[in-house]
Amino acid sequence: MAYTELTVWTRGIIMDKEGRDIVNSVSAAARIEGKFAQAMENYVDNPDRTNAPTRKYCRVSDGEIENALTYENEQPNIVVLVEETMVKGWDYMRGMPPGGTLVINTHYSPDYMMRFVPRPERLIQLVCVDAAKLADHKWLYYRLGELGLDRLSTEGAAERNKAIAPDIAAPLIAAVVKTTGIVRHETIEPMIANKAAFRAALNELQILPVGKAVV
Numbered sequence: 764m765a766y767t768e769l770t771v772w773t774r775g776i777i778m779d780k781e782g783r784d785i786v787n788s789v790s791a792a793a794r795i796e797g798k799f800a801q802a803m804e805n806y807v808d809n810p811d812r813t814n815a816p817t818r819k820y821c822r823v824s825d826g827e828i829e830n831a832l833t834y835e836n837e838q839p840n841i842v843v844l845v846e847e848t849m850v851k852g853w854d855y856m857r858g859m860p861p862g863g864t865l866v867i868n869t870h871y872s873p874d875y876m877m878r879f880v881p882r883p884e885r886l887i888q889l890v891c892v893d894a895a896k897l898a899d900h901k902w903l904y905y906r907l908g909e910l911g912l913d914r915l916s917t918e919g920a921a922e923r924n925k926a927i928a929p930d931i932a933a934p935l936i937a938a939v940v941k942t943t944g945i946v947r948h949e950t951i952e953p954m955i956a957n958k959a960a961f962r963a964a965l966n967e968l969q970i971l972p973v974g975k976a977v978v
Contacts, residue, residue: 766824
């Protein structure tokens, strides 16, 4: 039985919606395709702290999800970093079995980012996509503090935008779908608000093969 865990690391409050859009859209697309799927938050990370690293989870399976009541993804096959500075200094891929995929929102190349990845032997591929550029968010790299003043992004509050993936989530979703096949491109694209950024990412993402696929 095929079973996949997707963990998205994002920034509390300032990028909560982006992480939430990724896991919710993948989960919804999987259910459309007749699969079993879950999407959930992680309050252990304290998502109401501005800029704090926080996780969002998605699980997709061909059969019933046996660990449906387990609160955290213990063995993520796919990890997404919504903001590039999270790549340094800690193990955001903890628990990943061999053959995993890491997706990073960055304007740097995979070769450059690889030097910061902990225990890269767990990966089959490192995927980089400049989601901020493709979503026309040039401010991302210098306005994080300003974004922290926007309390409407926190869990339980009104969203800045009720559309699904109107911003940097769109290119990241495209990168996940194209490089892992967790759901079909044709299934998820109709949900995405920023279709231009989604489609551009399909052509502009960069893939660095690392290891061999695990059968």
